[in-house]
Amino acid sequence: MAVPLFDPSTPLELLRPALRAAIDDVLATRRWILGPQVAAFEEEWAAYTGTTHAVGVANGTEAITIALRALGVGPGDDVVVPSFTYFASGEAIPPTGARPVFCDIDPATSCLTLESVRAAVTPRTKAVVAVHLFGNVAPVREIEEDLGLPVVEDVAQAAGSLAAEGRPGNLGAIGTFSFYPSKNLGAFGDGGAITTSDAALAERVRTLRFHGAADRVTHTEVGYNSRLDELQAAILRVQLPKLDGWADHRRAAGTWYAAAGLGRHATLPEPTHGSRPAWGLYVVRVPEPDALAARLAERGIGARGYYRVPIHRQPVFAAEHGDLRLPGTAEAARTHLAIPMSAAITRDQIEEVVEAIRDAVG
Numbered sequence: 143m144a145v146p147l148f149d150p151s152t153p154l155e156l157l158r159p160a161l162r163a164a165i166d167d168v169l170a171t172r173r174w175i176l177g178p179q180v181a182a183f184e185e186e187w188a189a190y191t192g193t194t195h196a197v198g199v200a201n202g203t204e205a206i207t208i209a210l211r212a213l214g215v216g217p218g219d220d221v222v223v224p225s226f227t228y229f230a231s232g233e234a235i236p237p238t239g240a241r242p243v244f245c246d247i248d249p250a251t252s253c254l255t256l257e258s259v260r261a262a263v264t265p266r267t268k269a270v271v272a273v274h275l276f277g278n279v280a281p282v283r284e285i286e287e288d289l290g291l292p293v294v295e296d297v298a299q300a301a302g303s304l305a306a307e308g309r310p311g312n313l314g315a316i317g318t319f320s321f322y323p324s325k326n327l328g329a330f331g332d333g334g335a336i337t338t339s340d341a342a343l344a345e346r347v348r349t350l351r352f353h354g355a356a357d358r359v360t361h362t363e364v365g366y367n368s369r370l371d372e373l374q375a376a377i378l379r380v381q382l383p384k385l386d387g388w389a390d391h392r393r394a395a396g397t398w399y400a401a402a403g404l405g406r407h408a409t410l411p412e413p414t415h416g417s418r419p420a421w422g423l424y425v426v427r428v429p430e431p432d433a434l435a436a437r438l439a440e441r442g443i444g445a446r447g448y449y450r451v452p453i454h455r456q457p458v459f460a461a462e463h464g465d466l467r468l469p470g471t472a473e474a475a476r477t478h479l480a481i482p483m484s485a486a487i488t489r490d491q492i493e494e495v496v497e498a499i500r501d502a503v504g
């Protein structure tokens with residue numbers, strides 16, 4: 143039995159008629175940019191995350207840059223960000239004029255910790271980008287309360303996850319989302335959103351996403367052309383009522399992996415204190431992940447290491463940051479392996495994956 147690494151398409155099959163109808167509606171209204179679909183999605187997304195404001199933007203990368211700028215981050219400032227994450231989390235910082243300062247993560251959770259952030263803070267630190275990596279939930283409140291720094295939550299991989307205190311995107315000063323097709327909630331192209339319960343921050347974000355013009359004609363600053371479009375908003379609105387069910391399926395699939403005995407052959411991801419991750423990616427750790435991935439591929443099972451080279455060692459950042467010692471990052475980078483996870487994966491598929499891993503690593 144082949145088991146794909148991820149499967150965003152199967153859950154959408156049931157929604158096909160509703161998706162077609164939603165697309166037809168947009169064609170009928172002929173509103174493409176910042177129309178009724180985006181306005182409605184923004185209201186629904188704020189309600190879903192528990193915030194008072196959601197603002198649609200073009201993608202999850204610009205969402206981080208715009209969120210940082212809305213917080214007043216600019217030239218001369220430092221922004222702390224984990225090195226073990228998708229490149230975009232760090233890439234979004236230099237366009238603000240600020241400097242990224244890379245911090246470590248706990249390889250057990252794949253998230254930064256209060257201690258790892260504290261070790262990276264400088265007198266110039268203006269904000270922290272906390273990544274809810276693989277769907278796990280970073281300790282955002284702890285960081286804001288202990289260090290007195292605003293946190294931008296990078297929620298690109300954690301739509302549908304839960305923390306004891308609420309939903310990611312509503313834990314820190316401001317949250318950023320990606321609706322890239324393979325994320326937990328995916329558009330049919332690029333898309334993103336920013337959430338906050340601070341009205342002034344939300345206003346700043348709305349201005350920045352539209353060329354720095356609050357009234358659309360008076361440009362008070364240099365902003366961005368970064369908008370979610372009507373078609374994508376309509377497509378996301380059809381899917382949103384399903385998101386929690388899909389997230390529950392991902393959580394259940396995680397427990398199936400454990401129940402099938404995967405923990406005897408690999409180190410399983412550990413939810414952070416009080417969190418219930420909707421695993422965007424299910425990432426285990428083994429001593430030789432690439433060899434294991436090759437063995438799994440022979441059986442038609444998808445597996446992949448996403449971040450073998452952490453951001454601070456990528457060519458563009460290595461000259462300035464490459465010598466940084468981040469032991470948790472180094473370990474996670476060397477040993478992590480994403481194995482199949484989706485809102486459609488079956489218990490039989492999970493058992494097949496565990497059997498294949500057992501056969502490969504013993």
Ligand SMILES: *Cc1c(COP(=O)(O)O)cnc(C)c1O
Binds near residue numbers: 231333
């Ligand atoms: C996907 C992703 C992003 C970027 O989102 P895009 O919509 O592709 O720009 C940022 N951070 C993380 C952790 C991601 O996984």
